[in-house]
Amino acid sequence: MKALSYLNKYLVKYKWYLILGTIFTIISNLFGIIPAQLVRYALDLVGETLDIYYLFEGAAIQSKIYDIFTFSILMYGLLILGMALLKGIFLFMVRQTIIVMSRHIEFDLKNDVYQHYQTLPMSFYRRHNTGDLMARISEDVSKVRMYVGPSIMYGINLLVLFVMLIGYMLSVNVRLTVYVLLPLPLLSISIYIVNSIIIRRSEEIQRQLSNLSTYVQEAFSGIRVIKSFVQERYSFGNLQKEAEVFKDKSLSMTRVDALFYPLILLLVGFSNILVVYIGGQQIINGTLTPGNITEFILYVNMLTWPVMALGWTTSQIQRAAASQARINEFLEEKTTLVSTENRRTPVAGALSFRHVGFIYPDSGIQALQDFSLEVSRGETVAILGTTGSGKSTLANLICRLYDPTQGQILLDGQPLASYDIQYLRRQMGYVPQDVFLFSDSIANNVRFGIPDLPFEQVEQAVKDADLYQNIVEFPHGFDTRLGERGITLSGGQKQRLSIARAIARDPKILILDDCLSAVDTNTENIILNNLKRIMANRTSVIISHRVSSAKLADTIVVLDDGRIVEQGTHQALMERNGTYRELYEKQLQTEEV
Template sequence: MKQDKISGKAYDSRLLGRLAKYMRPYQGIFWVSVVLTILLAAVAPALPMLIEYTLDNYILNGQYKGLNSMLIVMLALLVAQTIIRYFHTLMTNTLGQSVIRDIRIQVFEHITNLRLKYFDNTPIGRLITRTISDLETIANIFSEGLIQIIGDLLQLVVILGVMFYTDWRLTLIILIPMPLMLWATYIFKEAMKSAFQDVRLWVSNLNTFLQEHISGMAVIQYFAREEQEMKKFDAINKEHRNAHVRANWYFSIFFPVLEIIIAIATGLLVWYGSKQVLADVISPGVVVAFLMYINMIFRPIRELIDKFNTLQMGMVSAERIFEVLDTNEFTPNTGTYRPEHIRGAIEFKNVWFAYNDEKWVLKDVSFKVQPGETLALVGATGAGKSSTINILSRFYEIQKGQILLDGVDIRDYELTFLRKNISTVLQDVFLFSDTVKNNITLQNPHITDEQIINAAKRVGAYDFIMRLPTGLDYKVQERGATLSAGQAQLVSFIRALVHDPRILILDEATSSIDTETEILIQSAIDNLMEGRTAIVIAHRLSTIQKADKIIVLEKGEMKEMGSHQELLALDGYYRKLYDLQFTSAGI
């Protein structure tokens, strides 16, 4: 399967700068988080200092009077630290979730505006990974990464300052193993960079595989490919597991090394501190306080590594997210023309179109359709029929020629306005996991139940909808799984009609409908098309015999154009298609 792109950078200030822009609406939360971070760092050395003072001035001197007061002060300090830490965690998580909510909305909006060519070349599972799991990783930059790193560094500076002020000799003794820790940290950081990139790679590949194969489960079962696809999944899953195991292996090596370094520092402190106490150079309280300081300076360093990995993983995800946001594969929306009324006159003038390079799908195609006329496109698979309607709605851009709507180039129309005036019923019907009503209206509040019912009656779908358990409120499953293929097709037909387009496109719209249902639709088609320009793509020639014009396409070229009777009289391509189809049908 196609491999996802691996990020080449572990840290990028430019990415952090871009992420920081999303914090601007939440500056209040950010600065509250910063203040709480400073408070946590400021109070961090307070408890060891209180214990040192209590031990030296009360316990060792047998002065129990006032000891309870010191214990109350320590308890109050612990409560204050707990409260500050609670609000700090709340604020940083709120900031992170608020930021990714905004980014997720922007990513989704960006994706919905990309041209279809982008989706032709990009696995859907990869986009799902970007929109969900990659964004959750970015949230950790704010809740567990950047601010926490600043807090740990600040706490480290404060504690080291207090330690040097208290006894610089003890401080230097404790810091003897520090170069070893820094070297181990650097090795670990470089190893984790590669490991985290591999983890993100295989998460994306796993999501892509699952999305494709769950969507295509019917094909897998039809051809009894369960075992073979399971082997593919097992291979990807093993790589995903191995990436995580490798990352955890680095952790399992690094943290025991840190514990050994902390133990060395503790041993040095006990050895040197005891000598200093016996020599009456320092008090026992100082040694006890420094034992607590050891944990306080090495714990932030240890957590800094963990937080740096969180930041590093967030940078990898941020780079992937911005890669999507920086994709400029949009349909140019420079047009501003929005007339009050569209008549529906369509003209193709010497149109050339290719999906890739100059592998032409349409070659020098020219035709006119007058308002209210019905144009039918016929031809073998790959002749260019669907491409013709795709470029009319500007899902793809033509390379040569011009397409006019009411005499105006379609590129001059405002894109949304253009598409709102063109409704399409596709062969492959897509229904959302929602009610029949919402699948028809697509959440458009201006479409009433009366309009839906009238459209349903016109296409002969009213009876079947009313037979559903809750009628229009009946909830269909994903892709219309609880409806028959014909019923789903009828719902999509109603959906096209209630939006009242000036141009109606039927792309093999009756291919999934049984004969009885097709007769119902065909009997209503004359009324449905009245006052609208219609383009019909059909393999079954019986459905397009009443069309005003029929165009025969072959390998992207127009071979014939005329009415049904005119094309039969030509005794050419259309006649061959007609004879082949009706002879094979036994007619």
Template sequence: MKHLFFLNKYFYKYKWWIIPGVFFVIISNIFGVVPAQVVGHAFNLITENIAIYQLFDGFERQEIIYNIFSNSLFFFGALILILYLMRGLFLFFMRQTIILMSRHIEYDMKNEIYAHYQKLSLGFYRRNNTGDLMNRATEDVNRVRMYVGPAIMYTINTAVLFLLIIYFMFDVNSTLAIYCLLPLPILVVTIYFVNTLINQKSERIQEQLSRLSSFVQERFSGIRVIKSYVREKQVQDVFASESIAYKNSSMNLVKVQALFYPTMLLLVGLSTILTVYIGGKQVIDGAITPGNIAEFIVYVNQLTFPVTMLGWVTTLIQRAAASQKRINEFLQLQPDITSSNAEEPVFDGKISFKNVSFTYPDTGIEALREVSFEVEKGQFVAIIGRTGSGKSTLANLIMRMYDTDAGQIEIDGKELKNLNLNNFRNQIGFVPQEVFLFSDTIKNNIAFGLSAIEEGQVEQAAKNAAVYDNIVDFDLKFETMLGERGITLSGGQKQRVSIARALIKEPKILIFDDCLSAVDTKTEEEILSNLGKIMKGKTSILIAHRISTIKNADKIIVLDDGKIIEQGTHNELLANNGAYAEMYDNQLLEEENR
């Protein structure tokens, strides 16, 4: 239960929902128990009046007795109906308070988890897969909701009803009460163990279903590869195998449930038989009336559902505790990247790296080693190097997705760690190497970084990214809905929409992380030409593989194995006849051989 203590703050927040809810539980159970006594009195009335009615057989008074008897039965029937209507009304109020409270807590928890996820650093997302993050915010929260709602409601309801019934039973006849309750402990233990078994099997079914769903999703996503390699039969066989495992798990659960319910009914029936047998002996001895037997049978049947719920509630609490533990694991994590500065200056765009070293904490890969360089305000700087040389790491460090292990990064002469992070990132335009577009309209994807859009702003950004002509060819133009991860567009179109998303912000610092690889040379020249106009007087950093893309840069930095091995202009680096010149010659040779 210690993991569930986290929820106490929500219980305190919604205390004015819980307190009336408990009150409604008590009132509804009082109205639920009283009808049993009414049934007992009615049963006694029937037996007594039948005897009196037969006694006056042939006399005029018999009709009067019949009328009194009929009116009394009608009165008792109406009274029972009214009592159950009142019970139903207060049960409604009970659910409207406690169950609604659980939905509010669910809402608050999901918002808290999502907000906390967004605070966590990029390294957190590298260490955890998306499915697990989603599961904790959805399935785990739902299990916790079942604890704060139904589990608590049924626990209070069972406790109150049990105490009331026990009190009334012993008030009538303690001997009969003890015999009536004898099978109930056996029923509780049976339900607990069977429910635990059902829960374990249900967990296995959920795990198998999750594997089955993941398998299908992945295969449908990679259907092109499957068809290309003619692996449909092999994939079908694997799917059949997973389906059989799921079917077997489900059948095992059904077998347990098939034994559980008859056993439960048998124990309840045994309790009823004991009530009638022992109660009959008590009636013969004159200790109770026949109506008390009817009253006890109602009590026994009223206890059946709450006792059944005990096992279910125990399972809910166990599952909620396990889920809350998983939720707490992430909520207790603190972001690696924090910012406390409230100032919001406008940046010029001067960037300084001073002996910066960085190792990825999750993999241990040393990405940068003692890197030092400066980017002046308004400069167009290009970064080039082989795969794995640390180019993208530089971009991540400039945006402070990670903090350096050694050395420091300065923006306009101020250490990056001391800046207002949100304000700084708002003034950066970033186009990632791996393009990501949302399942939304093209217009909303381009305007993603803006809170307000001016007329013509989206269209101009699309023209600057050389994607405008492609967009207007669509039937719905900028209102065209993109599929998952922008699947509606080609690779080059996706990259250019991503570029438009960065350019529309008119950033002080623009970072292109090898995002022109999927566009042709003519389109690339058009984008770079537009970029020169837009970013005039602003800082641009372009990470690329093609030297033709970066030859006009004010400064070119050549990285290799996390170190700067050369830097200068295109002509200066060619004159050095070093690694840059070698890459240039190799690329020229590749173009000639095409």
């Protein structure tokens, strides 16, 4: 229950559902116990009336006795029927409170987990795969709901019924009650042993389910690659292997789980035998009536379902505990990206990098070493370099998706860490190298940074990104819905839409991370010429491996293996006859060819 204690705050929040559910459970059980007493009275009445009936055999009063007897039995039958109806009504009310409470808690827990996911840094997402994240917010939360819903409902029902029944049974006959309860300690020990096995196997199942979800999610995301390489059979074979492991683990737990019901039925049957045997002896001695024995058998059978549910409930609680432990593992993760001062002062855009170094925490790879650079307000700087030189890492540090492991980054002379994180990121327009578009309309993808952005600004942003003509040719224009990850568009169109999304929010700092790699040179020139107007009076960082993208830059920085090897204007670097010139001439020759 230690892992499940996290849910107590939700139980307190929805305490009235729980309180009312408990009250309705007590009332419904009361209407379940009373019919057993009515059966006892009816059965004893039959025995007593028969003796009197045959005593007056042949007399005129015998028919009146019969009429009174049948009327009494009819009244008992109607009372039992009425009690059953009332019990059903209150059982409905129990579900309308406790089960509804569980749905509210499920809703809140999923929202809290998702909200917490969004606060975690990029390093967390590099360590954990998407399938595992999805499994914890869906499968694990669903299993937790079974604890706060049906498990609590059946648990309260068992507790209430046990207290009410045992108390009444003791008042009728102590000795018979003790014999009826003899199998219960054995039942408790059996449940404890079986559940110890169940919780271990449940954790294994959840881990395997995460692996299975991850594989399926990855296969669907890369379906074009799978089809292109004709690897459908191989992919399906791998899925079968993962599913086979999941099936074997599930069957192993099902075999253990199957021990509950035969065990409980055996112990309940043994209780019935004891009732008949011990009760029969007391009837012979004259201390009990046949109605008492029938009543006790009904009580034992009333305990049968709750005790059977005890096995199911404990199993569900153990599974919920395993799932909540997995959820808690992520909820206990805290982001290191916190603001020191929550600064929200207006941003001009001057950036300063002072001996910045960065090592990726998950891989240990050093991406930047002793990087120092001054970028004035409104200046455009181009960061050039080959693949793996640390260009994209620099973009991540500016957006504060990571913090430097060495040195410091300043914005307008203030440490980047002093700004409120969300406020800081609202000042930036970021076009990532790996373009991601949402399954929504083109207009809404452009509006992503500002959901209420006027259509005129959406249209202008698309024109600046040289995508307007493509969009108006679509049958639905700006209302065209994109497939998952923007699969409807070509690579170049996706990059241009990503640029439009960044510039639509009118950022103080514009970061273009190799965002023109999928467009041809002519389109690149059109976009860069449009961006020239947009970049005016705003700080811009152009990250690219193509020299042509740097022609608008006031300063060009050449990176190699995380270090600055050259820095200056285009003319100065060409005259230096170094790495930049070599890179320029190679790309120029390639374009000519």
